[in-house]
Amino acid sequence: MSRFVSVARGVAWRSIHNTLVNPAILVPSIVFPLFFLIAFAGGLSRISDVPNFHYPPGYTAFQFVFVFLQSAAFGGVFTGFAVARDFDSGFARRLLLSAPRRSGIIAGYALGALGRWALTGTVVTIAALIAGMNVDGDGIQLVGLLGLGIAVNLAAALWAVGLAMFLRTEQAGAVIQMPVFVLLFLAPVYVPLSLLTGWIHDVAKLNPVTPVLEAGRGLLAGSPVKVTIAFVGLVAAFLVLSAFARRGLASAERAG
Amino acid sequence: MTREPAIEVEKLVREFRKGPRAVDGIDLAVAPGEIYGFLGPNGAGKSTTVLMLTTLLPPTSGHATVGGFDIIRQGAQVRATIGAALQEAALDAILTGREHLMLQATLQGLRSPERRERTRALLERVGLTEAADRRVGGYSGGMKRRLDLALALVHSPRILFLDEPTTGLDPQSRSALWEEVARLARDEGMTVFLTTQYLEEADVLADRIGIIDHGHIVAEGTPAQLKANIGGPSVEVTPAEPDDGGRLTELLSQFGEMRHNGNGSVTVQLPGGEAELADIIRILDRADLRVETLQLQQPSLDDVFLAQTGRKLEGSADGAENEGDAPAPEGRRGRRRRGR
Numbered sequence: 001m002s003r004f005v006s007v008a009r010g011v012a013w014r015s016i017h018n019t020l021v022n023p024a025i026l027v028p029s030i031v032f033p034l035f036f037l038i039a040f041a042g043g044l045s046r047i048s049d050v051p052n053f054h055y056p057p058g059y060t061a062f063q064f065v066f067v068f069l070q071s072a073a074f075g076g077v078f079t080g081f082a083v084a085r086d087f088d089s090g091f092a093r094r095l096l097l098s099a100p101r102r103s104g105i106i107a108g109y110a111l112g113a114l115g116r117w118a119l120t121g122t123v124v125t126i127a128a129l130i131a132g133m134n135v136d137g138d139g140i141q142l143v144g145l146l147g148l149g150i151a152v153n154l155a156a157a158l159w160a161v162g163l164a165m166f167l168r169t170e171q172a173g174a175v176i177q178m179p180v181f182v183l184l185f186l187a188p189v190y191v192p193l194s195l196l197t198g199w200i201h202d203v204a205k206l207n208p209v210t211p212v213l214e215a216g217r218g219l220l221a222g223s224p225v226k227v228t229i230a231f232v233g234l235v236a237a238f239l240v241l242s243a244f245a246r247r248g249l250a251s252a253e254r255a256g
Numbered sequence: 257m258t259r260e261p262a263i264e265v266e267k268l269v270r271e272f273r274k275g276p277r278a279v280d281g282i283d284l285a286v287a288p289g290e291i292y293g294f295l296g297p298n299g300a301g302k303s304t305t306v307l308m309l310t311t312l313l314p315p316t317s318g319h320a321t322v323g324g325f326d327i328i329r330q331g332a333q334v335r336a337t338i339g340a341a342l343q344e345a346a347l348d349a350i351l352t353g354r355e356h357l358m359l360q361a362t363l364q365g366l367r368s369p370e371r372r373e374r375t376r377a378l379l380e381r382v383g384l385t386e387a388a389d390r391r392v393g394g395y396s397g398g399m400k401r402r403l404d405l406a407l408a409l410v411h412s413p414r415i416l417f418l419d420e421p422t423t424g425l426d427p428q429s430r431s432a433l434w435e436e437v438a439r440l441a442r443d444e445g446m447t448v449f450l451t452t453q454y455l456e457e458a459d460v461l462a463d464r465i466g467i468i469d470h471g472h473i474v475a476e477g478t479p480a481q482l483k484a485n486i487g488g489p490s491v492e493v494t495p496a497e498p499d500d501g502g503r504l505t506e507l508l509s510q511f512g513e514m515r516h517n518g519n520g521s522v523t524v525q526l527p528g529g530e531a532e533l534a535d536i537i538r539i540l541d542r543a544d545l546r547v548e549t550l551q552l553q554q555p556s557l558d559d560v561f562l563a564q565t566g567r568k569l570e571g572s573a574d575g576a577e578n579e580g581d582a583p584a585p586e587g588r589r590g591r592r593r594r595g596r
Contacts, residue, residue: 003332003365010362018350090346094407097312098363100336256313 003101011095011108015082016115029078029116033071033124037063040190041131047190055192057134057221064128065145065216066189069209071124072153073180075117079109080160080176087168087252096253106161106245113157114150121149136222144227145219148212151234156180158241165248168255183209208233260324261285262415262447263292263309268318270304278304280471281318286449286464288414291441293462294451295557297569301471302451303343306419309449310340323415336364339408340417345400349393353384353403356392357410364411378406382436398429405436415447416440422457434461455557455569467561474564483555486563488512488529490553491536494521496546507539523553 019025041063048059055062086092095105129135137145160176167175187209188196196204204210215230263286270279279301286292296302307313309322311331320327323337347356354375361371379385382402392400401421408416418437422430438461440446452458458465459479467475467482475482490512495504501520508514511532512525526532533552540547561569 003336006365007363010359013362014348014351014359017355018348022350089348090344091348093312093342094346095363097310097335097340097342098360098407100332100364102332254314256307 004104004107007099007101007104008107008111011099011105012111012115015079015109015112018082019112019116019119025078025082026119029071029075029120030123032074033067033120034127036070037067037124037127037131040067041128041133044190050191050195052195053191055217055221057136060128060131060133061135061220062217063190064124064133065220066184066187066213067124067128068121068145068149069152069213069216070184071120072117072149073156073184075120076110076113076153076156076158077160077177077180079113079116079157080164081170081173082112083109083161083164084167084170084172084176087164088170092168092252102249102253103246106158106242106249109161110154110157110245113160114153117149117153135220137220138222141219141222141224144224145216148216148219148230148234151231151238152212155234155237155241158238158245162241162245162248165245165252168252183207187213189213208237260288261321262288262290263320263322263449265305265309265320266318268305268308268320269316270301270308270313271316277316277471279308279315282468282471282473284466284473284476286447288447289441289445290463291437291448291450291461293458293465294449294468295453295455295458295465295561295569296451296468297453300468302453302468303419305468306340306342306417306449306451310338310342310417311335336411337413338415338417339411339413341401341404341408341419341421342417343419343423345404347392347395347400347403350391352389352391353379353395353399354388356403356407360407360410366411374410378409382406383432398425401425401429401433405433409440412444413446415449418448418450420451420453422452422454430457437461453569455561459557465557467557467564469561469565475560479557482557482560486555486560488526489555490523490525491533492517492521492523492549492551492553493536493540493547494519494549496548500545503543503545504540507543507545508536511536 019029041060044063045059047053048055048062083092086095096102099105135142159180163176164172186200186203187207188204193201193204193210193214211226211233212230214225215227218225219227263284265282265284267281267283268279269277269281271277282305294302294305304313308315309320309327311327311334314328322334325333325337327334351359357375357378358371361374366374379388382405384399384402384406387395387399392403395403405421422433425433434457437448437450441448450461462479464476464478465482466473477485493504493508495501498520501522504520504522505514505516508522508524512527515523517523530552537550558569561567
């Protein structure tokens with residue numbers, strides 16, 4: 001167990017360290033969520049005037065939850081890019097060789113993703129508060145929202161790390177990113193699910209991201225909805241994607 | 257009591273899809289504290305063998321233990337026992353040398369004070385103290401190799417794998433690395449499994465050598481044994497006066513097989529070994545035949561490779577050329593040469 005922890009700690013430290021000292025990684029991971037927040041919450045704020053749009057904390061808070069969870073998901077996805085880069089550069093082989101307990105590598109990358117997102121999530125939250133976001137939820141509800149973000153981040157990281165280990169090339173970037181991108185944007189991003197119509201409503205209703213997003217918005221508004229289903233879904237995703245990442249690692253081990 | 261081999265390999269095979277058998281049923285055993293040189297041309301199967309023994313590549317079939325642990329079933333224990341510097345020194349350009357060592361120490365589970373102390377000591381040992389806090393992206397090839405070796409030693413492994421460690425190094429860096437490898441085996445009792453395509457490297461460093469070609473081990477033994485198996489030494493004698501060539505041939509005819517080199521120069525085999533050199537000198541002295549040069553020639557590992565495979569070892573000429581300037585490590589060379 002201690003070997004697992006030391007491997008995870010080492011890999012996580014490198015992942016966070018490289019993010020912090022490399023502007024090429026750090027700046028986009030902060031700028032993109034901020035851009036989305038400004039563009040969606042600012043530029044589309046009149047959407048809240050649509051009849052039957054009911055979200056008491058306001059449109060900035062409504063969009064903040066999406067951007068917050070999106071940055072969590074992409075924090076995980078970007079970690080997959082880093083894994084793919086490590087395979088291309090040969091550094092992954094060093095990790096495989098140096099790690100007595102190799103499953104610690106997956107845990108380390110996932111913790112690294114969490115560390116990176118901690119920074120992005122904090123910046124996005126501060127920006128939203130400066131922009132005048134109302135927060136109606138209590139402390140426990142806000143911890144719940146944070147928990148959703150952490151779970152989304154870890155699930156996305158496990159997906160991205162697993163796939164990167166299967167494909168082992170930087171060219172896998174699009175394949176890693178696309179499903180997460182599609183799932184996120186086929187959720188009720190700009191308006192509540194009830195205001196969507198046609199095929200987009202049907203797809204959003206089936207989209208597993210929808211209850212997570214609705215739970216997050218409910219927690220921020222102080223009127224929780226679908227929290228249990230969101231967490232159960234995320235725990236299930238975590239378990240399935242853990243197994244997927246472990247298989248990715250096994251594939252990398254077989255390939256040598 | 258016989259000691260358990262540090263590395264034991266039985267019928268190890270690695271097949272690649274749509275490719276040949278890179279390693280085709282090799283057997284070998286390396287004793288604790290031994291430097292084992294794995295010599296062969298590019299594509300012979302050296303690196304594939306190392307990848308399997310370091311648990312980076314599963315074998316197709318066969319069995320191997322490293323440090324007493326099975327490479328398939330006990331990979332974690334094998335990795336905790338070994339250090340390895342592979343052909344490509346895969347380093348993170350963003351990290352400094354010190355950060356690399358600290359990371360490696362963390363991965364190996366060293367505690368914080370030990371991590372710092374080990375990092376400091378290894379940086380000093382490989383001569384990177386001054387460059388320790390510079391990013392590795394700015395290191396030269398030799399510095400990267402030295403850091404790679406230090407990384408392999410962080411957790412004081414019992415067994416060290418070095419896959420072509422001096423490829424691309426200048427003679428000075430090569431010599432320094434030879435010294436360090438020899439010191440590790442001599443002073444710390446470390447077992448070293450060294451792959452190389454450089455004849456002199458194997459000859460100077462290794463206690464025993466395995467020659468691999470097309471995935472098969474074609475010869476194995478100490479350098480002296482391997483050379484002895486293909487014949488004894490020879491001596492080349494050049495008379496001061498080319499006209500004395502006939503007399504020289506007559507005087508040396510009682511020794512082994514003879515070859516004429518022109519200008520009266522003669523090369524004669526010494527079936528009785530180097531001891532016959534004294535007899536030759538006495539005979540020439542008695543006959544009052546003045547000699548311009550007299551040169552003892554030992555069979556080389558290239559001759560061994562040629563005898564076993566019918567081919568010269570690829571790149572050996574380049575290797576020999578480059579290695580010519582790199583002095584051999586004192587301790588190791590001295591110790592082994594006395595044994596020959």
